[in-house]
Amino acid sequence: MGGEELSNSRLGSLSYDPAPESSAIARLRPSYGLFIDGQFTDPSSHDQFVSLNPANEEVLATVAQSNREDVDRAVASARRAYETGWSRTSGAERSKYLFRIARLIQERSRELAVVETLDNGKPIRESRDVDVPLSAAHFFYYAGWADKLDYAGFGPDPRPIGVAGQIIPWNFPLLMAAWKLAPALAAGNTCVLKPAETTSLSALLLAEILQQAELPPGVVNIITGDGSSGAALVDHPGVDKIAFTGSTEVGRLIQQRVAPSQKRLTLELGGKGANIVFEDAPLDEMVEGIIDGIFFNQGHVCCAGSRLLVQESVADEVLRRVVRRMEQLRVGDPMDKNTDVGAINSSAQLARIQELSAFGESEGATRYTSNCALPDKGYWFAPTVFANVSQSHRIAREEIFGPVLSVLTFRTPEEAVVKANNSNYGLACGVWSEKGSRTLWVAERLRAGVIWANTYNKFDPTSPFGGVRESGFGREGGRHGLEAYLDV
């Protein structure tokens, strides 16, 4: 069923009244300094760059561009805090700080959700129901580890590493900050966190929360800026550990740069997740899972199910249903509580999605794009599905990091496994089947850090997340997530 046919049908004409969340709840300051040694520096002492709302290109605030000296001061502050107290603070006391942070995130959840959506472009429904609650849960979970490290399976009395430099991406700004900070602090490290250039604001709000929690100065420092700030942090000799989440391209550079040093490194990089659908899969749940797997967070998800592998016998039916469901997604104002798909985070990312999608067409795949109306201002890309994709197509090999799904087919479980593993990446896969033994058979053979069965894009603080091969190494979440921050 084509998009036009659908929009003329009764289903396509269903509309909702706007249900906007209030942007006033954000209470943003006009400009921000860096968060070093427990204090915000004076914004006027730094070069400033703007943080835009990608949904309308309006300026939300200006943010400090940290330079080499700023990074120096942040690392020195973290070192001081490490040596003078934090590394000797008892696990019970660290635990209580982390519980405080978890509670403060819960208390200020609505404000955090609004800031996240304004700055990132993701639907308010997602920041409200996913990003913020999961962030609080992550702190809550690792709070509980701080005084139980002896039980974590890394030997008695495991020690922290030291000062951790942490660089996070723009797709889940607050959640990634939580994933980095919570285990690091629980294990007794101090941190210098660098948010992504386009999404600094929720991290700066988190800095206020750390002040309210009375976390000792220097235990967490937050330096905003572009890639040069991140590079300065990676290169800094006072940093003992680098944790990076972002593209494989940058991850490779970081691994090369820290190679001559003794720095520890964990990398959570890109992916090209295969969502494998067998003919016996529960149809309705599977369609929802496919849609959620690729269009959740505009497809700005490293573990997105961006390659759909469908068993041939059901391929036509699955494609028809997926395209129909895609047409029903509400694309637009991220602050509207009914919005399913929000804005692309930046013009640069939009350009990349457009470029790769154009390759999809020129290489011969069949394109289905939602007929949704897109706003005039801001960065937007209509949800898109490519059928008749072959393994050699760029849209089957490269991470698009946008709302674009490539559909391929297979006949046997062996073929599904071979095709799923035919990627340099190995972050996440999905398997859809009612037959548990087959799901486990496939799961055993998939080279991926996370495998979802009859679901997709599920995250929990207790569950380890991370990739194999060029999707990186190290795990975040769960007992395993502690290892990245322990000297073991």
Add this chain to the structure above:
Amino acid sequence: MSDPRLDVRKTYKLLINGAFPRSESGRSYKVNAHDGEFLANVAQGSRKDVRDAVVAARGVQAKWWALSAYNRGQVIYRLAEMAESRRDELSSHVAAAEGISVLEAAASVARAIDRIVWYAGWTDKIAQVYGGANPVAGPFFNFSLPNPSGVVAVVASQESSLEGFIDAALAPIVAGNTVVALASERRPTPAVLVGEMTATSDFPAGVLNIITGVTDELAPVLAGHEDVDGIDLSGVGVEQASDLNVLAAGSIKRVYRPRAHDADPARRLRAFIETSTVWHTIGQ
């Protein structure tokens, strides 16, 4: 100088199924402070009270276990928040009960609250620490999960009125059990305060039931109760413990007895866990 204002005194009641009844028997017993001064007439629970409490604990156990581990952790953490704001009150009760200085009592209360926080963090760790995948030789996915035993009776420490009570009463709850706890016979009021705090901590009614009264009268009722799955005998002497052990054997109860050198504070957590192992085939 005495205060010109007459203070309002509290009635110390039982905690059964989220409510605070006097004993159905109408009995109470006199509790003195450590220095012999009258402290309160505390409800003297009966066999019937104990049985009602077991019914309440049984009734809510599946519901408590069905909550997410994260949710259970937050409920227990909430108890720490409530206890923190009533620290002074707890301290004065611990000081009076145990005959220690208010300063020492305050330190004991602080340790007790930190212990609640420690427990709060355990709810979503138990499965990872004590469960796991088993590499069986064959095409099977095999994993073991720690499940709660069910309803656990706790005969709390007679000496350590708060710390001992918290330690024993919360451990089974953290693991997903529900509890009927006998407070210290001569030093029951700190435990009664903890019970009151659970009422403002989102504890589902019946998860923690607290009975005050005469240990010799009530402990055998719990040890012999057919619908109790485990018992913690922290608060009974060696001789009495072996009698209770015999009673407990009647329904194959899990029995926890403190050891002279308990190296692992998590032993109590492990005491009331049942490991359940799942085999699932692997194949096309």
